[in-house]
Amino acid sequence: MIKKFTSALNLKSGHVDLSHGGGGRAMTQLIDELFIKHFDNDLLRQHNDQALFSVPAGRLAISTDGHVISPLFFPGGDIGSLAVHGTLNDVAMSGARPLYLAAGFILEEGLPLADLERIVISMAAASKAAGTPIVTGDTKVVERGKGDGVFITTTGVGIVPEGVNISGNRASPGCAILISGSIGDHGVAIMAGRENLQFETSIVSDSAALHGLVADLVAVAPAAIRCLRDPTRGGLATTLNELAKQSGVGMAIAEDRIPVKAQVKAACEILGLDPLYVANEGKLVCVCEASAAETLLAVMQQHPLGRDAAIIGEVIDDPHGFVQMATTFGGRRIVDWPVGEQLPRIC
Amino acid sequence: MIKKFTSALNLKSGHVDLSHGGGGRAMTQLIDELFIKHFDNDLLRQHNDQALFSVPAGRLAISTDGHVISPLFFPGGDIGSLAVHGTLNDVAMSGARPLYLAAGFILEEGLPLADLERIVISMAAASKAAGTPIVTGDTKVVERGKGDGVFITTTGVGIVPEGVNISGNRASPGCAILISGSIGDHGVAIMAGRENLQFETSIVSDSAALHGLVADLVAVAPAAIRCLRDPTRGGLATTLNELAKQSGVGMAIAEDRIPVKAQVKAACEILGLDPLYVANEGKLVCVCEASAAETLLAVMQQHPLGRDAAIIGEVIDDPHGFVQMATTFGGRRIVDWPVGEQLPRIC
Structure with missing residues (x-):
């Protein structure tokens, strides 16, 4: 040279x-x-x-x-x-x-x-x-x-890998829905960093490479994993709506099972945001056969990036493709698609 | 859905x-x-x-x-x-x-x-x-x-394909240098379209997919093709300097062998540009073993995108990695690297 x-x-x-x-x-x-x-x-x-x-x-x-x-x-x-x-x-x-x-x-x-x-x-x-x-x-x-x-x-x-067949159109009624950890961290960290929205928080983005966690899941139950998706722009709500639409099914989740850090919850309240729609960069949604749910949950919880993983609901039969949520107040509500992101340029 | x-x-x-x-x-x-x-x-x-x-x-x-x-x-x-x-x-x-x-x-x-x-x-x-x-x-x-x-x-x-080994560092003294057609068309067409530089020309961009031409070349003499590169930003001059630098060789080209359309030449004169440095989007430079040069030239000329192809020079031994050109006036000059592109956002 x-x-x-x-x-x-x-x-x-x-x-x-x-x-x-x-x-x-x-x-x-x-x-x-x-x-x-x-x-x-x-x-x-x-x-x-x-x-x-x-x-x-x-x-x-x-x-x-x-x-x-x-x-x-x-x-x-x-x-x-x-x-x-x-x-x-x-x-x-x-x-x-x-x-x-x-x-x-x-x-x-x-x-x-x-x-x-x-x-x-x-x-x-x-x-x-x-x-x-x-x-x-x-x-x-x-x-x-x-x-x-x-x-x-x-x-x-x-x-x-051979034997793996993961796609957004493979969710079917009865499947379990897992999330690998708490939601909204990335979006709240970004908003806190914006000049015009400064508030005190120690929340940092969850930005992380998830392929190690995926490899662990795939190693344990390759055929049982139907869908994997990282809930980035639009948050968990959008990802569940996407998967429901692709698969032609409904989803039923329970609000009290969805991990949200107290600080993220507080920041969202101040900003008038719903954590369900706030972006993540180090979390994944896994839709799997119900029989493998506990096994995959345990694998997630053993991984540093999945310690707060949880089973948050199940896939149901619904020709309308709705995502519905049992609220902490005992009610039920539709978790609809957002039109856009709550704040632009989150990723 | x-x-x-x-x-x-x-x-x-x-x-x-x-x-x-x-x-x-x-x-x-x-x-x-x-x-x-x-x-x-x-x-x-x-x-x-x-x-x-x-x-x-x-x-x-x-x-x-x-x-x-x-x-x-x-x-x-x-x-x-x-x-x-x-x-x-x-x-x-x-x-x-x-x-x-x-x-x-x-x-x-x-x-x-x-x-x-x-x-x-x-x-x-x-x-x-x-x-x-x-x-x-x-x-x-x-x-x-x-x-x-x-x-x-x-x-x-x-x-x-197997048997193909094309890389910018494989030019060696004695190799022939080919260009698949006339240079500068893309850059001149873009400049003509810029609001502040309007002038009359019927030159259009040469933007084209070259993989068919490459497949024809590879089919005929896979082992004889040493380097291929499309002279985009910075034009032919920059590509030849890149290849010379990568391969640690010199290049000697002849100005009168380089195809330049009369309209491109005229436009470059008006704009004070050197066509050697003007971007192309549908041309390739091929460095090949001398013995295969005529065969590859013929293949180019038979392809719609290589009709005006020419052998423009040869690779020489030069520890300085200079690209030198015999000018139409009978002299010799160094064709140096440009610092940047003559006009930004050409591609």
């Missing part, structure tokens, strides 16, 4: 400018001194526009997710770690073992290089912790006022 | 709003009535957060590319067709046969739904023509003034 740069990237006080997206020397320097340095793997180091990897014959899962969260840094994570976890989780929700990630950056002119470095370091740490290297990528720069700091679109691929 | 929408998406006069990225009913409607309707394939129709597909044992290629081109619509294409071609081509430049695409949309609040529909229809047509369905995706919406209409990050996966 021939060294071509006259001086190192100014990571202390420099800023992203349009040349960093131009395909020339400035972009190559950004890639070498920031992305390749931290993501650090042989495939990326080849400097090709694509990465090659070998797979055995079988089924692969692919998923892509754009990350536009605001603010970029929040309690419990940042857009970098989130961009790794978000996509890994979508791959894992098919029961797959994630293998590799690709990352596309859209940077806004003027973004401090120090912020970008912090994000890249966090992303590198998340991908290393998860064992899924970022093997290929792309960088674009848009003019000031045409973006918002940085957007990161990640794509993941993984291998689906 | 249970129908949940009270009225159809207003594709005539409606606009993207924040609810379309919220994960709820509005987003589901956008996905159903726009993305799934036009991309139209079984994997997408499953409404899962990931797509599963089967592969034989072997090597896969993955590539990702963000598209931020401005304007969104330009002579010869739009951001939708470009987002398909750009990523397909990056996958194909490994010699791979592209299989599937994933697409992540970042929409700006206020984008006319009619524009989005036009883009989606164009993207669907490009992916169908190429035989590579868009099997999974994601939609985010950012507030007005935090984006620029629409950004599309696409990711492609493909299968690399």
Whole structure:
């Protein structure tokens, strides 16, 4: 490799400018001194526009997710770690073992290089912790006022083990519905970080890679798991409505079984939000055959990311596809689809 | 599937709003009535957060590319067709046969739904023509003034045939350098479309999917092809410098062998640009063993996308990694790396 740069990237006080997206020397320097340095793997180091990897014959899962969260840094994570976890989780929700990630950056002119470095370091740490290297990528720069700091679109691929058949359309009446832990942490942490909504809370985002937890579940009862989905934008309520719609069934859940931290509950009351609709980034919903529910619950509770897991209800026969909830007051209510997210840019 | 929408998406006069990225009913409607309707394939129709597909044992290629081109619509294409071609081509430049695409949309609040529909229809047509369905995706919406209409990050996966070993670091002295056609068409077409740079030209973007041409080349001389790369941002000059740097060699090209359309040459003169640095979206550079150069040239010239292909030079021994060019005036000059792109947001 021939060294071509006259001086190192100014990571202390420099800023992203349009040349960093131009395909020339400035972009190559950004890639070498920031992305390749931290993501650090042989495939990326080849400097090709694509990465090659070998797979055995079988089924692969692919998923892509754009990350536009605001603010970029929040309690419990940042857009970098989130961009790794978000996509890994979508791959894992098919029961797959994630293998590799690709990352596309859209940077806004003027973004401090120090912020970008912090994000890249966090992303590198998340991908290393998860064992899924970022093997290929792309960088674009848009003019000031045409973006918002940085957007990161990640794509993941993984291998689906044989005998696993998980899909949102496989819920059937009688199946149990599990959640792997308390809901609403991510959304509340983000809201607390927004400039115009500051309030005191020690709640941090639950942003985490769930593929280890999924692997444990799949190892124990591969055929009994019907649906897995992480309740991100729109929260638990939206995920249950999606699964009900896809499967053509109803869902009956019990409010008092759904784990919600006291602080999240309090914050939601202050903000006028319903925790059922608040985003999560480290939780999963599992719909499984009733006979396997207790076993899968125990597996979740033994995993660090599933300690507060609970069985929250069951799938019922309902041609209308409604999600209904027994409230703590003894009533019943429909948990409807939201129109949109309660606050935009939560992920 | 249970129908949940009270009225159809207003594709005539409606606009993207924040609810379309919220994960709820509005987003589901956008996905159903726009993305799934036009991309139209079984994997997408499953409404899962990931797509599963089967592969034989072997090597896969993955590539990702963000598209931020401005304007969104330009002579010869739009951001939708470009987002398909750009990523397909990056996958194909490994010699791979592209299989599937994933697409992540970042929409700006206020984008006319009619524009989005036009883009989606164009993207669907490009992916169908190429035989590579868009099997999974994601939609985010950012507030007005935090984006620029629409950004599309696409990711492609493909299968690399056995016996193919194409990489930017495999150029060696004596190899021939081929280009599949005239350079600068895309960049000039985009510049002509920019509001502040209007001039008369009938040049259209060369945006095209090159995997068919690559398949023809690979079929004829799989082992003789050392490097393939599409000279996009930064143009031919940048691609040759990249390959020289990766391979630790020099390159010697001849200006009079490089095909440039008269109109492109004229436009570049008016704008003060060098066509060597102007972006292409439907051309490839091929570095191959000298013995196979004429054969590969003939294959290119027989393909509709390679009719104007030419052998433009050869790889030479040079520890400095310089790209040098014999000019039409009989001199020699170094074709250096650009710092950035001559005009931003060309792709």
